[in-house]
Amino acid sequence: MGEARRFTGDVAELDLEAGNVMQLFRKLGERFPELKPILEDGFAVAIDGEMYEDSLLQPIKPGAEVILIPKIAGG
């Protein structure tokens, strides 16, 4: 979604190696320093279509598609 792309110079897709969500966020933060402070608090991930929020230890299998999704609150 557009919210993350604001901090990636509009890069929408990239290949990264990461064994879990924490490693993914770390690598994204190194690559895009402006994104780093808001990743953990601001984004959930969909790993091959399944939603994970606040799940830094969630494993990511090789070849998985991971999407950054803004966290939303409810009422």
Added chain:
Amino acid sequence: MPDDVKSAEIKEFKYVGKRNVRPDGVDKVTGRAKYGADLILPGMLYGRVLRSPHAHARIKSIDISDALKLAGVKAIVTRDDFKDLPKAQPPFGPMIHDAADTTRNIIAREKALYDGHAVAAVAATSETIAKKALKLIKVDYEVLPHVIDPVEAMKDDAPILHEDQFTVGVEPKPTKPSNVFRVMKAEKGDLDKGFAEADIVIERDFKTAAVHQGYIEPHACVANASEDGTAELWCTTQGQFNFRAVCAAVLGMPVGKLKVVSSEIGGGFGGKLPVYGEPLAIRLSQKAHRPVKMVMTRDEVFRATGPTSGSHVHIKIGATKDGRITAAEAVLKYQAGAFKGAGLAAAIGCMYSQYDLENIRIVGYDICVNRPKVAAYRAPGVPMAAFGAEGVINEIATKLGIDPVDLRLKNAAKQGSVNVSGIKYGPIGFIEMLERVKAHPHYNAALGKNQGRGFAAGYWMHAGGMSCATLNVQDDGTVNLLEGNPDIGGSRASMAAMVAEELGIPYEKVRPMIADTSSLGFTLFTAGSRVTYATGMAVIEATRNAIKVCCDRAAAIWGVTAEQVKWEEGHAKPASANVGDFAPISLAELAKKAPMMGGPIAGHAEINATGQGPAIGAHLVDVETDPETGFVKLLRYTVFQDVGRAISPDYVEGQMQGGAVQGLGWALNEEYIYNDKGQLQNAGFLDYRMPVASDVPMIDTVMIEEPNPNHPYGVRGVGETPIVPPQAAVINAVENSVGVRLSELPMSPPKLLKAIETARALAAE
């Protein structure tokens, strides 16, 4: 039942899915239930808040000296009693947590930013004395120009609420402060290509008013601080753990020194997620060394607590002549109230997400205005956007001569569809739902003169998150269940049903209770339609852990291994005939033996629930419009919703009906009315007109159960989706009844009558 059985696949259960008696029912109908205002403590004082009468004013000074001298006044707090907290700095995530804003909303510092903004608070020996004391507090205001409409607030010459706010999300970075906090965007595919492929393109503007959640119970709390630095807070809240965190931060106290106990709650809908008077009550209690009760009046609730955003919404949708939507665009301008943070991320993520679309672009503006800070209201941010989107989709259906449900079928999301956020759907029941709509008697019933039928669909994505649960088996075989979510929608009944189902014991033997913050691990708020899903998963895991203990105990009694024991219908049994000829042992028998076999039997779980899925609904409404008065009578209403699995059907139906009623009030009557000074004129239920039982017909419900495979019982969150479709459905029905289309809510009789008369005059020319 065994862990390897996928409960989501089993259709018939003993307690899950049944209409069990609610555990809180007797207390609620007899008046015994204890709500936020019901606690009385020895020596308790009464707190009242002085509120700004100005929509926008600099606070030059506050003099409390005369008020302090009044007999019976024991403490007064102002901005000087609260430390300023750090302001959030960019980059900003999608959800905003700004401690500086929070503390300023609780009590004004430099400026009063809305009529009703708290400026000081008094604790006295009676309400009467506290109110007298408020009148003795002298506040020197420098009144400033104000702005209450988001589009007006965007203009270059608009009064600026925050001189240090520069719009985020635009290039080049602005140098002038703005009321626009930020611009958010989401895109998928190629919008221009999509519009080029369309045979029909419709573009419309819509406007919605801010509306309040309208919970029956006002905000209320009792704070009791001790000289050892600890404090207890009893309050009506949607999240005692979240309240603890915020109050501790605002008060500068360690989280572990504050205990928050949630009372029964008389409605929340998102409006009881923010903290308001609670830190004031705690600070007053600290200063007075006595408990302090604070209960808002209805006037205060309207003036000073968050409604949902008012909005200006621009929609542009293109479709081929056979009804396939090729492009969908939206511009959302939402008022955030006095501080940043309107529900844009949810609106953007949900407004088109029930459809399988290739080309989408949505831009959202988060705009500060001189009104109370908005709070969540059932699917926050989505109903306004959906009102516009579904309105245009209905118009496309009409212009193409396609049945509106058929047009949805042509574009319906299904398993494998990907929405604008990139989420790929698992199994969802939207297509089945639409087919059920077409087959329903309501859809095909005849209509009379000035009667019309309307249809709309809606999408919401419910939450997961942290939940804890502890289950203790008592020595008589009954079960105490401790979980951490205030019960707004019947969650205790659903938890008890799931525990009873897992254990195979009667539902009546399970006693669900809501823990305070000292008794259980952190549990995320009751919101986001998460509780039956997420806390349900914790409760099931806790129960299965207790069952493991039971099996271990039975194994020890029989001299076999735990793997040779199974749990079935409330009893430990040999897993097969080979294990031996042992009589089943009941939970009660194991509980009786527990002291001699290692201690009480319990199970607990601390989880972060994931795997939540979409929650989609569709509404059908028949109305009769009086062309002489503009009055809209609701004749018939049916709510269709994919509920996953209804653990407690009574409650799920109640959620579907309740959300629909709130959406109807939003569509037909509710709005804030301000005078030219930015002061609220209708701060009460007489003039802020919400639907009552006599305004609505019996709302029928059709539950589609397409289980979420990620939950042991297939649950989907249900509470919020039903507020998304009603507005567009009603507008559509009114248009079909009298041929007039409105694009502004509320569609109150004077507005509708004017539109009818205008249309009549045009037709006569």
